Amino acid sequence: MMEALNGLLTGFAVILTPSNLYLCFLGSLIGTLVGVLPGVGPLAALALLLPVTFTLSPIGGLVMLASIFYGAMYGGSTTSILLNIPGEAASVVTCFDGHQMARQGRAGPALGIAAIGSFIAGTLGVVIMTFFAPAIAAVAIRFGPPENFSLMVLGLVCTLFMISGSTIKGVLMMALGFLTAAVGLDVVNGRERYTFGSVDLSGGVELLAVVIGLFGIAEILSNVETMAKSTLLADRIRGLWPSLADWRASWRPILRGSGLGFVLGLVPGGGPVTAAFMSYALEKRIAAQPDRFGKGAIEGVAGPESANNSAVAGSLIPVLSLGIPSNPVTALLLGALIIQGIQPGPLFIAQRPDLFWGIVASMYIGNVFLLLLNLPLVGLWVQFLRIPYRVMFPVVLLLCVVGTYSANKNVFDLWVMLGFGVAGYVLRKLEYDLAPFVIAFVLAPLLEQSLRQSLVMSPDGAMILIKRPVTALLLAVSVVLTFLMFRRRTKSEGGLP
Amino acid sequence: MKWAGISYALVIALLSTSAGAQSDPKAELAKLKPKDFPTQPIEFTVVYPAGGGMDVSARLLAKHVENWSGDRIIVNNRTGGAGMVGHSYLATQAKPDGYTVGVIASLLWGDAMLRAQGRWSFTDLEPIAYVNSDALIWVGSTDGPYKGMSIKDVVNAAKDKPNTIRVAIVPGSMWEYILDQIEANSGAKFLRVPFQGGGAGITALIGGNVDIAQGFFSEFRGYLEGSKVTPLAVAAAGRMDFLKDMPTFNEAFGSNEYLWQLVRYAVVPKGTPPDRKAYLAAAVQTAMKDPELIAEYRKQGVFFDPKLENSKNLAADLNAYAEVERQFYVKTGRLK
Amino acid sequence: MFERTLNVFWIVFGAASAVYAWSLGMVGPAGPESGLFPFIASIIVSGAGIVLLLRRAVVAPDFPRGGGLWRVLGVILGLMVMAAEMPYLGFSVTSFITMIILLRTVDRSSWLSAIALAFVSTASVFCLFGQILGMALPRGPWGW
Numbered sequence: 007m008m009e010a011l012n013g014l015l016t017g018f019a020v021i022l023t024p025s026n027l028y029l030c031f032l033g034s035l036i037g038t039l040v041g042v043l044p045g046v047g048p049l050a051a052l053a054l055l056l057p058v059t060f061t062l063s064p065i066g067g068l069v070m071l072a073s074i075f076y077g078a079m080y081g082g083s084t085t086s087i088l089l090n091i092p093g094e095a096a097s098v099v100t101c102f103d104g105h106q107m108a109r110q111g112r113a114g115p116a117l118g119i120a121a122i123g124s125f126i127a128g129t130l131g132v133v134i135m136t137f138f139a140p141a142i143a144a145v146a147i148r149f150g151p152p153e154n155f156s157l158m159v160l161g162l163v164c165t166l167f168m169i170s171g172s173t174i175k176g177v178l179m180m181a182l183g184f185l186t187a188a189v190g191l192d193v194v195n196g197r198e199r200y201t202f203g204s205v206d207l208s209g210g211v212e213l214l215a216v217v218i219g220l221f222g223i224a225e226i227l228s229n230v231e232t233m234a235k236s237t238l239l240a241d242r243i244r245g246l247w248p249s250l251a252d253w254r255a256s257w258r259p260i261l262r263g264s265g266l267g268f269v270l271g272l273v274p275g276g277g278p279v280t281a282a283f284m285s286y287a288l289e290k291r292i293a294a295q296p297d298r299f300g301k302g303a304i305e306g307v308a309g310p311e312s313a314n315n316s317a318v319a320g321s322l323i324p325v326l327s328l329g330i331p332s333n334p335v336t337a338l339l340l341g342a343l344i345i346q347g348i349q350p351g352p353l354f355i356a357q358r359p360d361l362f363w364g365i366v367a368s369m370y371i372g373n374v375f376l377l378l379l380n381l382p383l384v385g386l387w388v389q390f391l392r393i394p395y396r397v398m399f400p401v402v403l404l405l406c407v408v409g410t411y412s413a414n415k416n417v418f419d420l421w422v423m424l425g426f427g428v429a430g431y432v433l434r435k436l437e438y439d440l441a442p443f444v445i446a447f448v449l450a451p452l453l454e455q456s457l458r459q460s461l462v463m464s465p466d467g468a469m470i471l472i473k474r475p476v477t478a479l480l481l482a483v484s485v486v487l488t489f490l491m492f493r494r495r496t497k498s499e500g501g502l503p
Numbered sequence: 504m505k506w507a508g509i510s511y512a513l514v515i516a517l518l519s520t521s522a523g524a525q526s527d528p529k530a531e532l533a534k535l536k537p538k539d540f541p542t543q544p545i546e547f548t549v550v551y552p553a554g555g556g557m558d559v560s561a562r563l564l565a566k567h568v569e570n571w572s573g574d575r576i577i578v579n580n581r582t583g584g585a586g587m588v589g590h591s592y593l594a595t596q597a598k599p600d601g602y603t604v605g606v607i608a609s610l611l612w613g614d615a616m617l618r619a620q621g622r623w624s625f626t627d628l629e630p631i632a633y634v635n636s637d638a639l640i641w642v643g644s645t646d647g648p649y650k651g652m653s654i655k656d657v658v659n660a661a662k663d664k665p666n667t668i669r670v671a672i673v674p675g676s677m678w679e680y681i682l683d684q685i686e687a688n689s690g691a692k693f694l695r696v697p698f699q700g701g702g703a704g705i706t707a708l709i710g711g712n713v714d715i716a717q718g719f720f721s722e723f724r725g726y727l728e729g730s731k732v733t734p735l736a737v738a739a740a741g742r743m744d745f746l747k748d749m750p751t752f753n754e755a756f757g758s759n760e761y762l763w764q765l766v767r768y769a770v771v772p773k774g775t776p777p778d779r780k781a782y783l784a785a786a787v788q789t790a791m792k793d794p795e796l797i798a799e800y801r802k803q804g805v806f807f808d809p810k811l812e813n814s815k816n817l818a819a820d821l822n823a824y825a826e827v828e829r830q831f832y833v834k835t836g837r838l839k
Numbered sequence: 840m841f842e843r844t845l846n847v848f849w850i851v852f853g854a855a856s857a858v859y860a861w862s863l864g865m866v867g868p869a870g871p872e873s874g875l876f877p878f879i880a881s882i883i884v885s886g887a888g889i890v891l892l893l894r895r896a897v898v899a900p901d902f903p904r905g906g907g908l909w910r911v912l913g914v915i916l917g918l919m920v921m922a923a924e925m926p927y928l929g930f931s932v933t934s935f936i937t938m939i940i941l942l943r944t945v946d947r948s949s950w951l952s953a954i955a956l957a958f959v960s961t962a963s964v965f966c967l968f969g970q971i972l973g974m975a976l977p978r979g980p981w982g983w
Contacts, residue, residue: 053553150712178887184880192873194697196675205591209583231907329725341554351725400938401960420922435900454876461870463696
């Protein structure tokens with residue numbers, strides 16, 4: 007406890023220099039902007055700005071990169087709420103209720119709660135990091151394939167709760183997500199699946215193209231259909247600030263999202279995307295009136311936006327305490343460390359306390375910067391709603407194209423985006439819920455890989471799933487939840503849908 | 504008098520800079536620069552994700568090439584299919600106009616021979632400079648039932664208890680091939696647990712989910728320092744400077760076939776104009792002589808293969824290595 | 840009607856996919872093979888298609904007609920043009936042209952405002968991504 011506080015003081019001493027503070031602020035600003043741009047997410051921004059960090063001191067470069075990472079989680083909600091177009095994959099869920107709130111003239115409260123929830127979650131995440139990082143890391147490292155498998159199963163089961171509308175259609179979407187995820191190389195034995203000789207497909211289907219297509223392009227197509235010569239969304243902007251009722255509804259989702267997001271950030275294959283989806287599913291499951299979700303329930307914004315922020319702190323723990331990246335962004339941070347000549351690993355905290363605690367301290371400050379940046383911007387963003395849609399949509403379309411292209415610099419992804427855009431547009435008209443597709447697409451590869459790895463490494467086959475306590479527990483919870491869910495659905499829809 | 508002094512100083516300055524310029528690599532390089540090239544940033548294509556070993560090597564290289572040549576270099580990750588997407592892009596789609604340089608590894612050969620299915624071959628990429636080599640190393644945990652064992656002990660244990668010792672592999676590449684060799688020669692049988700990369704395997708090792716991991720030095724250096732792993736053997740011709748106590752596989756088993764190294768080198772697509780190709784080659788080679796870069800690489804645990812460093816015909820020497828690999832594939836039935 | 844067609848599509852698609860997955864192999868000595876998971880998913884798709892087909896409650900989708908339909912098709916066409924031409928004409932030219940087409944057809948702006956907006960947005964995106972962020976956008980035969 008004491009050494010954590012000592013460390014923190016060291017960290018603040020390191021970070022409170024003009025140049026480091028400036029870099030933290032710069033990173034927060036860039037992160038926010040990057041988050042706002044559809045498609046371009048923290049990964050693209052970090053990859054692009056990595057060379058800049060060569061000329062900076064190690065702590066300066068790292069602080070900047072880290073602040074871009076969590077800054078993007080603040081900015082991502084902006085286009086989700088205003089335009090129903092996700093700023094990046096982790097903000098897809100915010101579209102569902104956030105945009106509905108915007109349509110009801112409540113874009114201000116939505117943006118405000120997103121920013122404040124992000125701040126609370128981000129700070130809480132750093133606090134946990136401060137005191138518990140090494141202990142948590144020691145536990146996280148023991149997460150092997152069986153634990154990953156059971157966690158992914160739990161995630162999929164939770165997704166069932168998220169399905170709005172027909173359950174059968176939702177399950178169909180999940181199965182399709184599984185199939186789409188199978189396109190490419192089979193991780194376990196390197197064989198090509200569903201590629202039909204195409205080199206582009208052998209890399210798999212790009213998540214960003216899918217997300218921008220399904221939610222961005224499809225949205226633009228829907229709007230263009232009924233284009234009036236007037237402004238897009240709200241006729242009146244009703245207030246910029248969350249009301250007391252909003253606060254009452256949001257504070258618990260924020261706390262839940264913080265906790266859930268942090269845990270999911272720790273595990274490989276988790277991270278902000280999974281965290282946001284799971285938080286939405288959780289809030290919907292717990293809510294007294296789940297039907298409010300998808301129609302502007304503020305819990306659907308508060309929870310996920312908090313979750314994706316605390317997931318950043320969670321995902322930094324394995325990287326900084328053990329040198330193990332749990333998602334591509336942290337892998338890049340690792341690379342940045344190595345290029346600076348620093349070896350991340352179990353000794354990192356002991357060898358470079360200045361770096362570790364400097365980063366931790368910068369996260370406290372960064373979150374404050376971001377809150378101060380984003381709250382006033384709410385007023386500015388809301389003005390965007392006044393721009394006539396017919397002027398805005400080509401620009402937004404252009405940004406979607408560039409954002410998707412930024413993932414792999416491959417024009418093929420643009421075709422994927424278009425294809426999913428048309429598909430999303432059509433499926434929406436037929437009342438298919440698209441979210442389960444995305445979540446299955448994200449979780450499927452790791453689920454399949456983990457199961458097959460577990461079976462290979464276990465001397466007695468599937469028994470390993472029962473013999474390892476954490477795995478068994480998570481699987482048991484999944485079974486119980488599935489049962490509960492079917493009971494609930496049958497009761498409410500009066501027979502299987 | 505003042506002017507005379509100044510002119511005198513100027514003349515001296517001019518003379519010394521021109522004298523210095525003769526042995527100045529930057530000036531040498533500038534002489535080779537073709538007219539109106541480059542007018543836009545040059546792309547260094549890396550076919551693996553950002554932050555990984557290949558990416559780090561490429562970014563370090565790019566940084567130094569920028570310094571020496573004054574040109575802007577952008578590192579671009581074209582990932583997917585364990586390198587296949589990027590390799591195919593370089594071989595078939597990249598414009599041979601000098602603006603694309605691939606910083607790749609010899610895993611290209613496996614992709615070209617086994618997976619390209621005739622769509623392209625590795626001769627579609629022309630090597631311009633050698634970067635470094637990394638040898639595959641087996642590591643064990645400092646915890647668990649096999650701690651303290653030497654490589655020979657481990658193999659013997661695998662022989663006595665087949666299918667119990669779990670080894671992390673990356674399917675379809677050298678991580679598997681070396682196991683094929685060891686199993687064929689010793690009769691041991693390991694349990695192969697697949698992962699997406701060497702790093703993931705080492706993570707699993709520390710978490711107690713596999714017993715042996717395979718990877719490159721940069722992937723486990725941190726854990727070595729933290730005393731979590733112990734290196735068992737390296738698949739190179741001679742011992743590594745940074746781990747002198749670690750035997751080579753060849754030493755331990757009295758053989759000469761356990762040679763599994765990643766050769767990193769720079770390529771341009773076939774058909775790149777010769778003057779631009781020569782300039783790019785010189786730029787990379789100049790950067791490779793920078794002692795700072797060499798020091799940074801050494802920290803990564805890579806080594807410099809003397810044969811390739813001093814090669815007079817890089818393409819031929821690399822092809823010779825590729826041929827050895829091809830023989831392996833034919834011998835093990837992967838290629839006809 | 841449309842929904843029924845879609846359901847039939849699911850059934851056929853799922854079946855075809857299942858056959859392909861079967862050919863990849865189901866179970867091997869090391870546990871599930873490449874085909875198992877896709878096979879199960881394909882069966883679920885077909886099964887769901889069958890259940891949906893048998894249901895009586897059907898959604899009648901409101902597809903756009905007239906002006907709306909043309910606008911939607913216009914956007915799709917615009918995106919196709921962008922994707923197809925970008926490797927040849929480069930990002931700047933393609934997006935400029937596409938934006939003009941979209942602004943003129945879908946939006947019916949005047950020529951002046953279309954060109955102005957197209958130019959400004961293309962230029963700013965190009966600057967932002969190409970120069971400031973340093974991302975390599977495809978270049979056309981003219982080098983930009």
